Amino acid sequence: VILATDGDFNVGITSQRELQGFVERKRDQGIFLSVLGFGQGNYQDALMQSLAQNGNGVAAYIDTLSEAQKVLVDEATSTLFPIAKDVKIQVEFNPATVAEYRLIGYETRRLNREDFNNDAVDAGDVGAGHTVTALYEITPAGSDVRQIEDRRYAPTATRPEGRGSEYAFVRIRYKLPQEEDSRLITRPVTTGDVTTNDGETGFATAVAGFAQLLKGGRYTGDYDYDDVIELAQQTKGPDRFGYRTEFIQLVRKAKTAAAMQVR
Secondary structure: OEEEEOOOOOOOOOOHHHHHHHHHHHHHOOOOOEEEEOOOOOOOHHHHHHHHHHOOOOEEEOOOHHHHHHHHHHOHHHHHOEEEEEEEEEEEEOOOOEEEEEEEOOOOOOOOHHHOOOOOOOOEEEEOOOOOOOEEEEEEOOOOOOOOOOOOOOOOOOOOOOOOOEEEEEEEEEEOOOOOOOEEEEEEEEHHHOOOOOHHHHHHHHHHHHHHHHOOOOOOOOOOHHHHHHHHHHHOOOOOOOHHHHHHHHHHHHHHHHHHHHO
C-alpha cells in the first residue's frame, strides 16, 4: 500500500498508537505500507516515518516534480518490491585495531545487542535495487587524536590470533518476504578492504557531514559547509538527474542561512 498524505489524520483511526498497531497487524499479514508526504504547515514527518518503519516500507517527502520522479519512477522497484525483511546489521570492532568508533545517524533504527538474534524483533526492509549505507567514524588504535581515555579496569586489548588485520566483523540477518526464520551472513572487514574516497563513498560522506552540521556539529571539529560543498563537488559524478547538484545548492542555502543567524 502506498499512502499519500500530509499526515494530519482526521478520518477513521486518528490515534498514533492505534495507527501503529493497525499497520503492524497488516504487516504480519504480508501487507507492507510506504508513505509519501505532501504539503507544509501541518505536515507530520515523525508520524510518517513511524508508520513506514512499522509497515516494512519507506517514507519520502514529495516537494518537487524531480523528487516525484526519483521516488515513483527511478526508485519504484525498491519501494514496491521488498526482497528482504527485518534486515539487521551488527558490527563488532576489533579493539586491537580500532580505539574508538561512532555510528553516524540511524538513531531511530538502533537495536539492542540482544535483539539481533531475536527474530520476533522487527527491523528494516530492503527492496529490489535498494542500497543501504551505514557510516562509522573510527579512530585507529594508537592514534594521538583519541577523545576517550583508556578505562582503568578495562582488560588490555590483545591482537587475536590470525585476526590482527581485521578492523571489524559484520553480521547481517534477514528474512525472505514469505519466511519468518532469519538467515545469517557474516564477513570480516580487513585492512585489505581500505580504499580511498570513491564517488559513492565520498558523496555519502558529504551528505552525512551536512547532516551532522545541521544537528549542531557536536563532533565535526572545524569541518564546515565549505568542506561539504568541496567534497560533494569532487564526488558527485555524472549526476544524470541533477539530484546531487540539488544537494549542493541546498548546502549553499544552509551556509547562507547560518551566516545570517551569526550576524
